[in-house]
Amino acid sequence: MSYNTILLNKSAAISTITINRPKKLNALNKETIAELHDAIDASDRDKETKVIIITGSGEKAFVAGADISEFSNFSAAQGKMLAAEGHESLFDFIENLSTPVIAAINGFALGGGLELAMACHFRVASNNAKLGLPETSLGLIPGYGGTQRLPQLIGKGRALEMIMTAGMINASRALHYGLVNHVVAQEELLSFTESLADKITGNSSVAISTAIKAVNANFKSGVDGFQVEIQGFGDCFGTDDFKEGTTAFLEKRKANFPGK
Numbered sequence: 001m002s003y004n005t006i007l008l009n010k011s012a013a014i015s016t017i018t019i020n021r022p023k024k025l026n027a028l029n030k031e032t033i034a035e036l037h038d039a040i041d042a043s044d045r046d047k048e049t050k051v052i053i054i055t056g057s058g059e060k061a062f063v064a065g066a067d068i069s070e071f072s073n074f075s076a077a078q079g080k081m082l083a084a085e086g087h088e089s090l091f092d093f094i095e096n097l098s099t100p101v102i103a104a105i106n107g108f109a110l111g112g113g114l115e116l117a118m119a120c121h122f123r124v125a126s127n128n129a130k131l132g133l134p135e136t137s138l139g140l141i142p143g144y145g146g147t148q149r150l151p152q153l154i155g156k157g158r159a160l161e162m163i164m165t166a167g168m169i170n171a172s173r174a175l176h177y178g179l180v181n182h183v184v185a186q187e188e189l190l191s192f193t194e195s196l197a198d199k200i201t202g203n204s205s206v207a208i209s210t211a212i213k214a215v216n217a218n219f220k221s222g223v224d225g226f227q228v229e230i231q232g233f234g235d236c237f238g239t240d241d242f243k244e245g246t247t248a249f250l251e252k253r254k255a256n257f258p259g260k
């Protein structure tokens with residue numbers, strides 16, 4: 001499969017998806033969102049891919065937001081549809097994916113770019129990264145999950161300050177806020193993120209996807225996360241991965257999990 005706006009590179013158990021519109025600071029247009037959906041879906045279905053990394057091309061931007069030129073003359077109804085479709089095809093899709101997704105933030109992560117990073121399961125940033133939700137400076141609010149995921153990650157007061165000021169925070173503040181898990185030099189961003197991904201690939205994909213569901217349940221209204229955890233924990237006992245993991249431990253060897 002070939003894409004116009006993204007690059008997909010598969011290496012062993014890690015698929016790296018690079019958003020590739022550097023002249024537009026990798027802004028998310030309709031085509032990019034559709035291609036990201038397809039590439040993420042294909043990687044998720046691929047039995048060998050155990051971790052997906054999303055990053056941006058160039059040294060300046062991860063993603064500088066949704067492509068403003070595409071929606072500047074939208075009506076209220078079109079705006080609502082844009083957000084709803086984006087949630088379904090990309091942002092909620094990533095959050096609920098069985099395969100772990102890591103954002104490697106290599107520069108500006110603004111608006112839809114920060115929302116994309118926040119939909120990923122966790123984030124690593126380069127030390128030149130700048131993160132923000134500038135939508136209120138455009139007469140908008142974040143529409144791809146930013147009003148929900150930012151307070152989940154950094155707390156309500158800090159989230160509202162970022163949204164109301166429309167300002168950017170640097171990588172060290174993002175680390176301090178817990179918005180990113182690690183900050184590394186730009187030239188080390190991908191290798192560092194891959195080393196984290198490597199650690200994940202050694203563990204049970206089945207257990208990891210069950211853990212993603214259980215953790216996400218904590219943030220879904222009307223869902224009892226503890227019950228989801230109890231059910232998922234029980235389900236694990238019926239898997240080949242559980243047999244392999246416990247047998248390997250008792251035999252004092254490294255587990256060799258069969259895959260997804």
Ligand code: COA
Pocket residue numbers: 023024025027064065066067068069108110111112134135138
């Ligand atoms: N949508 C569409 N195009 C965008 C974009 C976006 N979100 N962000 C950047 N671009 C385009 C610029 O229009 C410019 O295109 P051009 O060369 O054809 O004029 C190109 O990317 C480079 O951006 P530029 O603004 O010249 O770079 P800069 O270094 O001066 O500023 C930013 C960088 C990130 C501060 C600035 O581009 C910016 O504020 N972008 C918009 C951020 C935003 O509001 N995002 C939320 C959208 S909801």
